[in-house]
Amino acid sequence: MPKGRGGRCIHCLQWKPVVTRDHVFPASWYPESTSADIPRWTVPACKRCNERYGELERDLFLRLAACLDTEDPEFGNLAKRALRSLDPKAGRNQKDTRARQRRQERFIRDLIPATGVPTEAVFPGFGPEKIPPPGGHQGILVSPEELQIFALKLVRGIAYHFDRLYLNFSEIVFDVIPVEEPIPELHSKLDRWGRRESNGPGINVTWAVAHEDSRGRMHFFEIWRKWRFYAFTRIAPDKLPDR
Numbered sequence: 001m002p003k004g005r006g007g008r009c010i011h012c013l014q015w016k017p018v019v020t021r022d023h024v025f026p027a028s029w030y031p032e033s034t035s036a037d038i039p040r041w042t043v044p045a046c047k048r049c050n051e052r053y054g055e056l057e058r059d060l061f062l063r064l065a066a067c068l069d070t071e072d073p074e075f076g077n078l079a080k081r082a083l084r085s086l087d088p089k090a091g092r093n094q095k096d097t098r099a100r101q102r103r104q105e106r107f108i109r110d111l112i113p114a115t116g117v118p119t120e121a122v123f124p125g126f127g128p129e130k131i132p133p134p135g136g137h138q139g140i141l142v143s144p145e146e147l148q149i150f151a152l153k154l155v156r157g158i159a160y161h162f163d164r165l166y167l168n169f170s171e172i173v174f175d176v177i178p179v180e181e182p183i184p185e186l187h188s189k190l191d192r193w194g195r196r197e198s199n200g201p202g203i204n205v206t207w208a209v210a211h212e213d214s215r216g217r218m219h220f221f222e223i224w225r226k227w228r229f230y231a232f233t234r235i236a237p238d239k240l241p242d243r
């Protein structure tokens, strides 16, 4: 997609004189061990949508990557990167320093002592480590709405990247289920009918179009071998987008 060309945004579905290249999986989420020849999928998005999702992805990255083990040889750098983004001393200029300061204040405000948090409120895969760190565990609040919006964005990106489909989410049924481990019954279907794409060690996705009804799609995402979720979509009857 050459720079500066017009097109249709896959998120707001509007035609724009200029569209940007939006990364399906945010570029900064790939761990450093990702080989250079792994494709970083991009899809057309208007500037406004690209910026809006960029902001959401920065916030989610901060909260989730900060929960990774900084000593992990594979994903530890992501945790360090997240924590660095909170450090005003790493600011490149005055504006950047202030932005980091604000991020840090918000992050600290949303920290909670992990003791006493009910198990059902812990995000699957992100529970406390077996050996508590000095000073005890801390939890960080993550908005379920943000996770839902992000999952929706991934599903739209994949539908466009592989099938050139524009999904109109005001007309489809959508559900996201975070899990600690893959669910065998669902995985046997994905293994049989699905297509698996690995974007390096940190990002994997498998999805399948329902065998019995082509309007249904099931996706399984695995990010940093820790964050796993299913996303189900069902396009409303008579609203199947044109290919």
Ligand SMILES: [Zn+2]
Residues within 6 Å of the ligand: 009, 010, 011, 012, 013, 014, 045, 046, 047, 048, 049, 050
């Ligand atoms: Zn848009």
